[in-house]
Amino acid sequence: MESKDFYTTKELAGILGISRVAVFKKIKNGTIKAQKIGRNFVIFKKDNGGLEVLSSELFKLAKNWAVFGKEFSDQFYCQNSGIFQARLVKMEALMLKDKSAKNLYSLLTSMAGEIGNNSYDHNLGQWPDTPGIFFGYDLGKKQIILADRGIGILETLKRVRPELKNHEEALKMAFTEIISGREPEARGNGLKYVRSVISKNPIHLIFQTGNAKLTIHGGSADLHMQKTSDSIRGCLVLITY
Template identity: 35%
Template sequence: MADKDLNISEAAKYLGFSIDTLRRWDKSGKLPAKRSEGGHRYYPQTDLELFKRDIFALATEWMLGAPKEPEDAFYCPTSSEFKGRLSKLQSALEKLPDLREYFPLIVATVGEIGNNSFDHNFGNWPDISGIFFTKFEPSCPFFRTYVYTNSFKTINRF
């Protein structure tokens, strides 16, 4: 999908919610909007698509369902890709005032789980190598982090 920016009216229609709901979500941080120079809210369509999905259900299906390649938006096939996403997560979390005290612990924990998945079980996966970890961009509307390791059936949510 090409990343198209939607204004708040288009985003509300795309998600099936009211404009006021999107304004509340923007204010609360549940679905942050980007702002134009004039102060108008807009949303990248890819962010809205991710918001519509149930990430937990996708990961559970990947862990418990028949083996198949996971979607690129959630899958880290290599340690270097995981580390790149972890770096983006750190950058995004350190910008949140409410998490200033906790973000180093969150990043360290996610990093430890992800690194252990690659360092201690590489080659022993029952089906697909890699881990399930959401891509993070500075504008990402989700500051929920899920790390799923197919080898240990471990689910951690931050």
């Protein structure tokens, strides 16, 4: 997962999962700031606030990694929680400047923090392959995306709830019950907090683990569960606002 200070249009197209024509269109309409060097355009990260604010295909990138292990730019890869926390702070700072997120920035940051930290906490020392998480955001589209290739919620909860039979049961439990391996200690409350925030605010969530997908709409605590045809290694999350 390569990290660079600048990209050619071809490189950026590959990173964002779009065509070179789409990159040229974004340069033309000002969505992407580029410098012309000779006959070619060069896109500098410093001119665009990092790739996080460029991508319109973040969810596709995250899902391709979660399902197929397809590599992506180092810009979205947080190998450890320290890197994740630093990028979370950066997102919060950018949201402070964004009028559409001004009233929600602290809640969105704390929600993303809870979900991301869960990935590190529950996979510590037992990542099946790639450690760390995907973390990206598109402030223009009002999206935050997180993903990991960890052991998933079912395997995590079966340590203390061995009776769980499938991903749907595990996902529902994760959002509705306080679960701990050291009961009655009130741990494992992160996703319950996320649900509580959504129930009171115009924030929406899609959360998939294994072949179970949960949706919560802003202003409601209702859980909408469905079984999917594809299966996610670990977790895949989309937050919109």
